[in-house]
Amino acid sequence: MSPHLLSVDSLSRDSVDHLLRVAARMEPIASRRQVTRVLEGAVLGNLFFEASTRTRVSFNAAFCRLGGSVCDTTGFTFSSMAKGESLYDTSRVMSGYCDAIVMRHPEQGSVAEFAAATHVPVINGGDGPGEHPSQALLDLYTIDKEFTRLGKSLAGAHILLTGDLKYGRTVHSLIKLLSLYDPMRLTLVAPPGLEMPSHLIDLVASRGHRVELRDSLASDFSDLDVVYTTRIQKERFTEEMSENFAGLSQDFTVDRTFLDARCSDTTIVMHPLPRDSRPGANDLNVDLNGDPRLAIFRQTDNGIPVRMAIFATLLRVDDQIERDLRPVRWFVPERVGVDDAHF
Numbered sequence: 407m408s409p410h411l412l413s414v415d416s417l418s419r420d421s422v423d424h425l426l427r428v429a430a431r432m433e434p435i436a437s438r439r440q441v442t443r444v445l446e447g448a449v450l451g452n453l454f455f456e457a458s459t460r461t462r463v464s465f466n467a468a469f470c471r472l473g474g475s476v477c478d479t480t481g482f483t484f485s486s487m488a489k490g491e492s493l494y495d496t497s498r499v500m501s502g503y504c505d506a507i508v509m510r511h512p513e514q515g516s517v518a519e520f521a522a523a524t525h526v527p528v529i530n531g532g533d534g535p536g537e538h539p540s541q542a543l544l545d546l547y548t549i550d551k552e553f554t555r556l557g558k559s560l561a562g563a564h565i566l567l568t569g570d571l572k573y574g575r576t577v578h579s580l581i582k583l584l585s586l587y588d589p590m591r592l593t594l595v596a597p598p599g600l601e602m603p604s605h606l607i608d609l610v611a612s613r614g615h616r617v618e619l620r621d622s623l624a625s626d627f628s629d630l631d632v633v634y635t636t637r638i639q640k641e642r643f644t645e646e647m648s649e650n651f652a653g654l655s656q657d658f659t660v661d662r663t664f665l666d667a668r669c670s671d672t673t674i675v676m677h678p679l680p681r682d683s684r685p686g687a688n689d690l691n692v693d694l695n696g697d698p699r700l701a702i703f704r705q706t707d708n709g710i711p712v713r714m715a716i717f718a719t720l721l722r723v724d725d726q727i728e729r730d731l732r733p734v735r736w737f738v739p740e741r742v743g744v745d746d747a748h749f
């Protein structure tokens with residue numbers, strides 16, 4: 407595996423399988439049954455120049471759960487980039503302070519530019535409409551766990567990706583990651599103007615997957631295994647697009663009616679979150695809350711073991727986890743409802 411995690415392009419099927427195996431070994435730590443200090447003394451620089459809750463906090467928590475410490479900076483306003491500092495200079499400076507760096511930035515390619523100036527492992531936490539590889543890994547980990555529970559297999563699965571497939575970086579990374587596996591059926595449903603970039607469709611088709619493009623959810627999806635919905639990334643729209651985009655219509659909403667009428671009891675619903683719950687957004691509907699098919703919070707829970715696995719692998723302590731395990735000493739309340747990951 408490359409010293410950085412910037413794009414799914416650097417991952418082979420073997421390196422992905424390795425990361426998922428390491429993530430499974432992290433589950434007792436993620437569920438607070440055991441602690442490890444395998445990264446004791448290491449410092450993470452967590453640099454977020456775009457809005458984030460789960461990616462920033464879960465990278466932070468994952469590093470802490472391995473025994474490391476975290477230095478955070480959030481937004482341009484409070485960083486020297488507001489004074490005109492280049493990505494190169496910031497990268498060189500941070501390399502003197504940190505043992506690993508996670509960065510989110512609004513421009514595609516910016517995290518790679520930052521990584522080129524440092525010897526310290528850099529993880530792309532989202533570069534504009536580019537990629538979000540750690541999200542794709544936790545999405546794949548979730549699909550794998552849900553399929554195991556349901557007795558399904560990834561080979562031949564039918565997966566629907568819907569919403570903003572043009573600017574949604576999570577689906578860009580996810581479709582590349584899925585394409586490393588045995589042939590499956592991928593249905594892509596996007597509003598006009600927000601379709602998946604054609605080079606990504608060509609890539610997955612060239613790897614033997616069946617790709618179907620549709621502009622509506624109004625069809626039979628009774629053989630669907632996963633519906634992966636995404637938020638409309640309005641913050642990436644040009645002025646002209648913002649003026650012309652009337653909002654996502656009701657027809658694109660994944661809700662209980664859609665799931666009950668068109669899908670099956672074993673179709674799982676995923677979303678990278680956040681979902682836009684404001685009236686008229688027509689994002690993933692809250693009426694599915696509490697439905698066991700809704701996997702979104704199991705998905706966010708899975709972010710911890712997967713991000714721990716990424717750090718452990720990049721910092722080469724992935725073979726030392728068991729050696730360092732101890733039981734937790736604090737009180738951990740019982741939790742495991744339908745929404746929680748079953749670690």
Ligand code: NCD
Pocket residue numbers: 460461532538541575576636637678679680
């Ligand atoms: C996504 C992102 O930032 O790309 N969120 C996340 O990291 N889980 C999706 C989004 O913002 O819509």
